[in-house]
Amino acid sequence: MGSSRTGEGNREESDRTPVSARTSDLYAFGPYRLDVGGRILAREGQVVPLPPKTFDLLLLMAQSPGRAFSKQELMSALWPDVFVEEANLSFQVSVLRKALGEGGGPWIETVPKHGYRFTADVKRISAAAAAAIPAMTTATPVTTAATPTTRKTWMAVTAAALVLAAGGYLYLRARPRATPRAAAGVAVPLTSYQGFENTPSLSPDGSQVAFSWNGPGEDNYDIYVKLVGPGPPLRLTTDPARDDNPAWSPDGRVIAFQRFTTEAIADVFVLPALGGAERKIAAGVPAGRTGVDFAYAGDMSWSGDGRWLAFAGNLFQEDGRGIWLIAADGSERRRLTDSSDRAPTFSPDGRHLAFIRRTAGWTVHVLPLSSVMMPAGAPARVTPEAVWVRGLDWMPDGQGLVFSGAGHLGLSRLQRISLGPDRLTPLGPPELLPFGEQAAAVRISKTGRLVYSAQFRDTNIWKVSLDGHPRLGAAPIAPSTFDEHTPDYSPDGKRLAFASTRSGVEEIWISDANGSNPVQVTTTGGPQCSNPHWSRDGRTILLSSRREGPGDLYLLWPDSSELRRLTDHPAEDGEARWSRDGRTVYFASLRTGRFEGWKMPAGGGDAIRVTPNGGMTAVESLDGRFLYYAKDANSPTSIRRLPVGGGQETKVVDGLSYSINFVVADRGLYFLAVGDAPQKTSLDFYEFATGKRTTLLNIGKQWWYGMALAPDQRSLLLSTVDSAGSNLMLVDQFP
Incomplete structure (x- = not known):
């Protein structure tokens, strides 16, 4: 799953297990089941997401319940050959205690002036016993809403289920590299790479997804394409500048994207969808990637006839903000709005443009367009002021919109709103969809396939002592x-x-x-x-x-x-x-x-x-x-x-x-x-x-x-x- 490695002690973080363990083994304690091979912790049939290092810490302690581990011993096992401060271990212990909840947190006992002890009654389920558990012909993804104790990180479970059976729990093992197969209306992971996978764009037939990713080294954003199904992504760009906001053309032949030359300026390129020579169609357009809430919104969209690209300008420049159009051949550029607007999206018939406008929050507005791509009226707000919108797209029939809504930096969910025949009037309040926890950018193909970026973030306040040798505190405030x-x-x-x-x-x-x-x-x-x-x-x-x-x-x-x-x-x-x-x-x-x-x-x-x-x-x-x-x-x-x-x-x-x-x-x-x-x-x-x-x-x-x-x-x-x-x-x- 995507995660950002932060802190000196996390530079070597990986999915390996730092202790000897059979990858087919399971461990049981209280209501929890710990799977070594799948690297999954579950409570009463529900997945409890853990960051990789936190999982390693739990596994290490669960294999030796009752043993008092010294802090140095734990740090050496978790971060071999890397110097880390004790605060890194304290932080991982804090995360694990929260994940185990009120009932399980006390199992991690602090041993004064020494370290920690895992006091739960742990039972090992052998490989033979695990193999005796019956398999299931069709795996159903586990989809749970994030809670305060599980939101720290998300785990991608592509073809596994945990079910509660009479007299005990049946654990259904994940098949490696299984193809995501979702029932109607169920969200499954498409990518789970290290880092940030953002701004997805579906091919017209819905079989491929273009997206921006900062790569396995989390060092630079480039454009990638992935088939819906198994297999690695295809990297399309390699420039050292940030490449972002890919947009698949209506005929499926090319992908447009932005290459940022500064925080406020970008060049617009197109390149073949299967890779090839880039072609710059516009230089120095106003653009903006500064800002937390719209780092993942998706700021470019093609008109249905493939003649125009809509893009969002820079929020903080009076002469650059708003929604702009650029001809697909780069011959013309025009401004449609002059407010703080983001994430433009053409309706399927090309007669309306939906976008996000900065008002009391960030709300969805719809602008009617003439046949020559000029405003045919004033934009109308179609979502409530209290909703902070992060991404949006039109329904395939053009009769409504799907958007991700939340408060500022708060929990977001995908919602749907139906619009009247004029596409400017909502027919009722937004409807909460049964998926889309922490959604940002969202795209829907003509064939009814939906993809969205699911983001997670935990930020904390830290105390820094200024006496002699400045240092971070042992734990957040x-x-x-x-x-x-x-x-x-x-x-x-x-x-x-x-x-x-x-x-x-x-x-x-x-x-x-x-x-x-x-x-x-x-x-x-x-x-x-x-x-x-x-x-x-x-x-x-x-x-x-x-x-x-x-x-x-x-x-x-x-x-x-x-x-x-x-x-x-x-x-x-x-x-x-x-x-x-x-x-x-x-x-x-x-x-x-x-x-x-x-x-x-x-x-x-x-x-x-x-x-x-x-x-x-x-x-x-x-x-x-x-x-x-x-x-x-x-x-x-x-x-x-x-x-x-x-x-x-x-x-x-x-x-x-x-x-x-x-x-x-x-x-x-x-x-x-x-x-x-x-x-x-x-x-x-x-x-x-x-x-x-x-x-x-x-x-x-x-x-x-x-x-x-x-x-x-x-x-x-x-x-x-x-x-x-x-x-x-x-x-x-x-x-």
Whole structure:
């Protein structure tokens, strides 16, 4: 299954078993069955997905129940010939305890000053006994919804089932490299490679899938094609630049794709579907692959007659955003919309174009088209504001749409909405489909075959000690198997506020400073609620939410959960920070058409623009003399400085991973810097007095959102991606 190797200790991660075990053996303990050969853990007939290293840890301990393993012994077995820190083992133990749940977690006993012991009563089922279990002629895939204890990773089970029989469990063994065969309306894995398999596009007959994959080394995205069935994929491109967003032509002969020359610019190519010479049809088109939610949306689509390609521009450039058309021969380019729009998809008859528009969330709009491919009216919104759409496609008959919907960074599911004869009016609320957990991009062939990318991600907040030798803490703060980010300390340092999707949508939570006793304090219901920041007196929290518009600022009284809207503007407002005296709020806004830094009275009132040429996340220096801010929302970006009273802008440092990933201290700036790959994240320090930049800590994980400096400045919090990936899932005979 696809997963991203994050952390120094995961570089050698693989599917091998680090201990001697017969691959035909099974182990039973409590309600669980552990299959060595299939590398599957099941509870009462349901698969419990485990990351590879976590599976290895469980197998190692289950083979010697009652034995006290030392930490060094476990680390040597799990990561042979690789130096890892103890925090890697602690993290794997934490993941395993969560996966086993409340009843099974205590089986992993901590042996003080030594290591761990597995205390469950384990029974080994021999190969002979396993062979006596009757086989089944047709394997039915196990399809379960991810839960908080299983979402850490997904396991691809292509031809296996676990069933509960009278008096015990019957385990039906997976046949190696079995062809995915799904009953109607059942999703089965099509790919399960290491890394990220994204933006699928089906051939017209549904027999092949083109997709973008960052490869077995997870080092570069290229375009691949795979037959629906067994066999490896065919690699079509090998350029060192990122190749993405493949789109199969209606006649099945060529595949169009984008090659990114920068974060905001791409060239458009076509190449034969079976491989061959590339042909560039457009150079330097506006494009955007920055942004979490649309990393997998799929941003190109062919018109039914094969004469036009629709593509999405760059969200953050006023002259480049919107949906564009380009002639298939590259002779013409035209702009259809000028809003923040993504993922265009032509209807089967070519008379309508569906796309995702940034509103209060990200909603599906449909634009009517004339016979000459010009807008024939205004686009109509057809999905609810509260739904954050990540991908979409038309039904084969053109009478509705399938889309993946969720809250910001929250759980997504595939849904279907029927449209009236004008294709601009929904005939009712969206219908939840019985598959599509954590779906992003989705494509449907004329023959009724559906494919979607299923993504998973676990992000956590980590504490970094700044005393002498900066280092990550042994375990994350207030962890879950969902997203945690944008932390902030209360003024007295005793509490934390942070955003989490552990409730299914993004909400604000409060915990003790060490992450214990987490409590949800907002119930906005989505689609976004994040960036909490305590007031100086600790009574209120400033935050951003899209509950009533494209993005506004709110004040939260955490003790009562009272929420009051602070801004009410048609443009997006967000990334707010308090001034040092607590009388002013700085925030970023799109009121001028691009993000600029603004300020307003803390109690509400007129806003004043403060940055001259773009700016986000403005933070005052501790003495109140200067304003530090990120240049824009791209990654990487730079940190700039202005006198609080106005004056000349100065560039301070480049390489900031994202606009909210820096904090201002007495002596300088701490920030998360990004290298030439997402995993090459470091904690850097810029000293005010000397202008010297120093790398304090190589994180070894991909950066995530938000940082917080402790009031005593002896530690800080940051957020990282600890586990992530995506696979392609297949559904036959849809609808």
